[in-house]
Amino acid sequence: MSNNDVYKIFSTSEFVTKLVAQDHQAIEQVVKAYTEHLFKGSLGLGFNEVEASELVQNVWATFFDVLPNFKAKSHIRTFLFGILYNKAKEFKREFAKTRQHEVIDDIMENHFDENGAWKNHVVDPERFMVATQTMDIIEKCIEELPLNQKMAFSLREIDDHGTNDICKILNVTTTNLGVLLFRAKNRLRECIESKIEV
C-alpha cells in the first residue's frame, strides 16, 4: 500500500470508528503517521523540544477526546493541525486575530508611486540569495512573525498544504489567508533585505 492509500483510509468512517473503539492497531497507525509532523510543526512555531513534546501530547489528547464528534468532512491531518494551532495559541497566549492594519502594509504602500510603479530599484536576486542561504538570518526573521502568519507561511511554503486545508486549520476565509500570506512574505522579505551586507 502506498503512503497515499494509507492516508486515504484514515479519513474513512470505518477507520474513525476503529479509533473511537480504541483499536490498538488503528491508534498506532495514526499516531505513527502524524506525530513527527506535529512535532516538527511545533518546533517550527518556535517551541523548544520539551514544550513541543508537551504540545503534541496535548494535541493527541484533544484529538481522542473530540473524535466521537468528528465528521469525516475534513481530513484527519487538517483536523490535527487545527488543534495544534489552537493549542499553540493558548500556549503563547496569543490572540491571532488578523489586525485591520499593520506596519508592513504601510511599508509596502511606500514602495510604489501614485501609478503603482516601484519607486526604487529592487535588490538583485544574486545578493538577496546570499542572505536567504544564511541560516542565522532566516531564523531571526521567522522568529519575528506573529503565530498566525508563521503558521500560514509554513503550512503553505514548507508543507505545501492547499488553500482549503490551511483555511480550515487557521479558521480563516480565503481573503484572510491572502492577507496573512501577503504580510508574512513581505515582512520576511523586508527583514532579509535589511540584513544584506552592503
Added chain:
Amino acid sequence: MLSCKEITRILSSDEELRLIKRTELRMHLLMCEHCSNYNKHLKQMKEGFKKFFKKKYEVKPDELTKLEESIIKKHTR
C-alpha cells in the same frame, strides 16, 4: 493593466488568477525587472526556509519513537 503594486500583492498573497490575468502577469514579469526581482526573492525565500526547517528541525528517531509510544499507550486500553 496590472501595476507593479498589484503584481506584488498577487504574488505574495498567492491569489489565484484567471487565465487572462495570469498571462498578463507573466508578460509583466518578462518586461519589468523590479517585479521579476521581487518574484525571484519570493522563490529564494521558499527554498531558504525549506532548507532551514529541514536542517534545524531534525527529530532524533529514538526520541520520536519514545514520544509515539507514550501517546499510543495513553490512548489505548
